[in-house]
Amino acid sequence: MSDARAAILARLRSSGSGGPLPDLDTAVLERRHWSAAERVQRLRQGMASVHTEFLEARPEDWPAVLRAFCEREGLRTLLFGPATEAGHRLVEAMAGSPTALRPYDAPVETFKTELFQSVDAGFTTTVGGVAETGGLLLEPGPREPRLLSLVPPLHLALLPTSTLHDTLWSAIRALGWGQAPPPNALMISGPSKTADIEQTLAYGVHGPKRLVVILVHDLPGTPA
Template identity: 40%
Template sequence: MSIAKDNILQRLRAAKHKPSTEIPSNWQPPRFDKKERLLQFKKSLIMAHADIIETTEDTWAQELLKIATSKRLTQWLYSPDTVSGLAFNRMVESQPSGITLTPYNQPIETFKSQLFHEIEASFTEVKAGIADTGTLVIIPDKSEPRLMSLVPPVHVALFRESTLLNNFSELIEQENWATKGLPSNALLVSGPSKTADIQQTLAYGAHGPKELIVLIIADIKT
């Protein structure tokens, strides 16, 4: 065991006074009813400068293709391991569009140059949404690695209302992370990359995506 560790812990343990922890609080994270929840989610995302497109299970792939063509984005990163990735691929192959889909199917070491210098946009799914803050919950894994939602200048994410939660605390409970442990990396993304470091002037696309586009599939009304 390191000497530094011993010394630090010994000093901390020698302290005579421990802070009092008797501080009452009734704070509860915000909750919304079903209709409000989606409104709050969309409102927060728009305020953070994300683009949202409301679509359906049947039409989202077409919408995605439309985004690609209208923005003239031809080099796309996608996942061949997800249902939506495959659907995007089928859509692209169904008609001549000039779009190339590249899978993230190799380690970053051999893919870095292409990822940094050629890929213009990426398409991923999201695990869940958080209404309170207009947040996408992204859990990178082997199918959709960490850099997929970071390096490409445009990121399009597919979100389903059925996964929408009220707040961050609900996510932690739902995923049971406290007992199960967390995935290697878990991300809350709430808009495109931005900075106000120059004279408090907002600029988008500081280091991450310049544009974040969220395809929203609302629940079917019953």
């Protein structure tokens, strides 16, 4: 509808709207700073308040922590992206586990029904976290597809404590999403939830019913 385009733009341009642009005073965002330990604390508090669960791990043992969790929970299948470094370590660690690793390495159309109906959990990495409100930052893509963190009823996410940002605003700037945004980027604070029935909170309405963060304490001096 190029006619519509031209007509709309002409109307907007003919409004005579203009004048100096108001300044953007971002001081209120800039002054939010926390120490590394406080960032971890804030993130945990924020996410736990919306039912996110946490597993504690060290850089060297997170695959074992994850395996123990899967087996404790009796997960039958764990979907993951095989091409990441974390994926490689997962493959090693899960050898012989009753929880079967299922690589997400083919177009979704080839296994959509299986994805919706018989995958117990999905594992993803993250590209960071947001301390202020508590949230994970994800860049789904070829190596970790978009639905990995959405369709399985349990989402397991790997979060090194060294990757936490103070705010969403500082994260967007640090990750360069404003320059070269990935096709999809996400901030996730907890499992899927709703309160559309009488304002009563219920979890797991469409997406994951549980979000479990494997918090990898990779900062010097932080407790494992």
